[in-house]
Amino acid sequence: MDQLLNDFSPGLFTMQLVILLVLIFLMAKFAWRPILDALNEREEGISEALAAAEEARKEMQNLQADNEKMIKEARAEREAMIREAREMKEKIIADAKETAQSEGDKMIEKAQLAIEAEKKAAFAELKSEVASISLGIAEKMIKGQLSTDNKQLELVEELMADIKLN
C-alpha cells in the first residue's frame, strides 16, 4: 500500500484528468454526437424502409386477394349467365315444341273435320247419285222390259247385279 501511494503521481493524475476531460469534450462534440446521430438516423431510415416494405407487401397481398375475389366473382357470374342462357334455350325449345304441337294438333283436327265434312258431302252426293241411278234403273225396267214376268225378273236380277257391282 505504501508502495502504491508512493507510486501515485499527482502530476500524472492531473495531466490524465485534463487530457481525459478535453478528449471527452472533443470526442463528444466532433465524433460521438455526429456518429450517434448518423447511426440513429440510419437505423430509423432502415426501420422505416422495412415498415414501408411490410406495408407494401400487405397491400400487395390485399390486391392479390381482391384480384382473386374478383376473378372468382367473374367466374361465378359467367357460370350463372351460362346456366341462365341454357335454361332460357331449353325453355324456348320447350315452348316452341309445345306451340308446334298444339298448332299441329289444331291443324290435324281441322283437317279431320274437313275430311269428315268432305266425306259426309261425298256420301250425300253418292246417296243422291245412287237414288237417281236407282230411279233410272227403275224407269228402264218399267219402260221396256216388263213384257214377261220372266224378263222382268231377269232384268231386275241384272240390274241388281249392276247395283252390286256398283
Place this chain on the structure above:
Amino acid sequence: MNTFAEIFESIKAMLVKSKWFSKRPTKLFALVLGLFFSLSTYAGGKKGDPIDTQEEISAYIMHHLQDSHDFTLYSSAKTGKHYGFPLPVILWTSEGLVTFMSSEFQHDDNGEVIVEKNGLKFAKIHTKIYELNAGEDVVAFDDKHHATNAVRPLDLSITKSVVGMLLTAVLMLLGFVSLARGYKKGPIPTGLARGLEPLVIYVRDEIARPNIGDKKYRKFMGFLLTVFFFIWTLNLLGLTPLGFNVTGNIAVTFCLALCTFLITQFTANKDYWKHIFWMPGVPVPMKLILIPIELLGTLTRPFSLMIRLFANMSAGHIVVMSLISVMITLKVVMGPVASTGLSFVLSLFLTILEILIAFLQAFIFTMLSAVFIGMAVQDHEH
C-alpha cells in the same frame, strides 16, 4: 464471462506476486530480445553488465511498470548509451513553473545528477523528480532509500504515459472524426471507419442501452465511448514494443474511476439517494444499518474499478516480461536454444491472451461504469 476473467486475472496476479516475480520482461519478442542484451544502465546495472540476475530482472520489471520521463526505445549495454528521445519536464515548484528537457538528468535515476534551474535544484530518484530543499547540494537518503532533504513538486511533465495518452487521444480523434465525417458522404462508412462503427454500436447496444435504459443512455455515451476506446487503445499500446504502461498506472486508473464516481453522484436521482439513506421496504433499524453500508458501497464501486484495471494491466505486463526473462534465467539450466524457445512460446501465448485482456478490461470498466450510472439514474417502480 466477467467473473471468469476476473478470477483468472486474480490467479494470474497471485502467481506473479508469489513465484514468477523474479523472472522476466514484456512485449513484442524481438524488441525485448534487443532490450535484454543491452539494457543495463537503466535498471541499475553498470556499464557493460547486462541484466542477468533475478534481482536485476525484478528491478527492471518494476522499473518498466513505472512512468518514465524519457522515451527510451533502446539502450546499449556495451556503451551505456540510450536511444530514444527526451521529453519535457514541467514542474510546479515552490518558485512557480520550471521547465527543462529530461535529457538533463542524463538517464540518472538515483538522485546523483542534480539539475539546476531558476535557482532550484532537482534530482530524479526512482522515476520521481525531487526538488532539493534550499541550501542542499546533494540528495541525502535514509536507510529505505527515501530522500530526506527533498520534496516532490507537482510534476506536470510530459512523461511517457502522458505521451501515450496524447497519442491515444490523437489516434481516437483521427479515427472517429473521420468516421463522423464519413457519414456526411453517405449512410455507410468506408475504409477504416467501417471497422470502428461496429465498435461504437457495440458499446451503445451492449453496454450503455441495457444498463442505463433506452431513454437516458444518450447523455452518458460521450463518457462511456471515450473511456472504452481510451482504455482499450492504451491497453493495446501497452502491448507494442514502445513499452507504454499507462493503464497499469494507479494515477490513471484513479482518474478514470473518479470520473465514473463523480458522474454517478452528480447524475443520481432522488431514488438513488433514497435507497442509500432510507432504504424503502426494510424495517427502521435495518435502514439505519444500511446507511453506512450503502455509503461505503458508493466508494467501493469506483475503488474496485480503479484496482481492477490497475492490477490486471500491471499483472499482464509482469507476467509477459517474466516469461520473456525465462530465456535468461533458464539459460544455464536448459541451454540458450531451449530457454529461448520456451520463452518465445510462453510469451507469445501470453501476449495473445493479453490482447484479449486488453479488450476485456476496457469492456469491464465501461460495462461496470454503465451499471453504476444505471443504478444512479434508474426509476424504481415500487
